[in-house]
Amino acid sequence: MGLSNVVGDLSLEMEVDAFRRLFPLRFYERHLSESIRPDGRTLKSARDTSVALGAVASADGSALTKIGSTTMLAAAKMEVMTPSADAPDEGSIAVEYYMPSICSPLVRPGRPAEIAPVISKQLYDTILSSGMIDLKELSLISGKAAWMVYLDIYCLDADGALFDAALLSAVAAFSHLRFPVVSLNDEGRLVMVPEEGNGDKSGKEVVNKEKRKLSLSSPPFSLTCALHKNYILADPTSEEEAVMETFVTVVLNSSGHLVSLYKPGGPVLTQTSVIQDCIALTRQRMKEVQEILDESISGMEID
């Protein structure tokens, strides 16, 4: 066809950057046929991941995670609430995901990112359904007071795999979370007790001396795979996400069980083997990520 001839001729003369901008699909397909990606990764490898705990000093638990250039900052703050009548021994969690204007050229102050509330809801559902947190651990005084954990996740730099990075930062923030020590004051409200040696001067009973952190059972980890024709690309960048046909997000918990599977639209998947491959990739990725997370947790505890 005339057009492809023109493109063929142009591709010989044009600079790589211009070709990448004008014909992104052809650019990527050229790479995929050689089983490599423009940044040098193989199709199955994820980008460098790092987790730094305690990034926000004023929060009770926080984490800064980077997957390649995608950067997420999660901070958990704890406030006191009255538990509901039908669950007097349970606290609550509120997860909110924000994409401020700094993170991407597609987000503007008057036009918030469409994907932000989707990811926010996805995160909330995944965290709750994975059973990572036992809400009964958040109870303070049965029927009267319980902890409400507000987890706010901010995307500081959006470069693909947003859900993966956000989930990792949420899990990391929860593992870093330390409960403030509180006691009941005269007005029946719980106030923080300053960290002192033994016993507090006011003589008030400390409500939660023993319980200082959450015990997380089987935290969830995820991997997003972009699907294009017969290719499966693990951990896509934002450029790849824009070009690929569809993607699948698989969430597994640490015992290897499937927590959730998400494929938003796109062409029909006719083979279940594709899903099996994605799950296998996620399993592998989960081991890597767990190691990274465990390293940073043990690094914090030595301090």
Next chain:
Amino acid sequence: MAGKASATPATYSPSPATRKGKPTIYKDGDRDWVRPDGRGFQQCRPAFFRTGAVNAASGSAYAEIGNTQVIVSVFGPRESKKAMMYSDVGRLNCNVSCTTFSTPIRGQGSDHKEYSSMLHKALEGAIILESFPKTTVDVFALVLESGGSDLPVIISCASLALADAGIMMYDLVASVSMSSLGSDLVIDPISEEESYQDGSLIISCMPSRYEVTQLTITGEWSTNKINEAMQVCLDACGKLGKIMRSCLKEATSATSE
């Protein structure tokens, strides 16, 4: 959201309430009071800058001055919105927002809507708008932690981000603020000092050209006090300008290696 259909229960933070009423950090006439962090009255907090914090942006910078942390991203020059009329000079669009954890109590600090327009006015004089006609440069700031003297930090960080993006400017814009506490003047106040201040002076200037792009004064100031404060602040801006310049030089020498 379906998951939160049940009304979010009212919560309160167990942190000790902030003091109100008579300030405890100083008393009138007590000349020997010390600033909460031990600095001299004319001593600024140490400043740390880094450019290239956000890869998705044309230019970006991260600034950390004491406990105040700010990230600024610059996008552009890019196409103006369709509603805008033709303009043969470029446009500048600024927006400042805060995270929910920027203040000790969650969600309490988000009422600084005037920061966006103040940032705009501080930077406008320094940018060569004629170099990008018909297009818009977007400057977005996010305050990660509000430790006092937020707007000056945002302005300085924004001018670094603009330099990182390659937007043509007459000079960097360095900004410093001063608080008047009774009869004393303290530079670069922290949030505690700001809450007790009687007046404030924020100055943004281009250090190499010794030109002021913005001067904001609130509260009661005698002419002498204004002169004294301006002089001290302009000196501080000069020093801050040098730090910003060295940050840019480091960034370029790092990329050229």
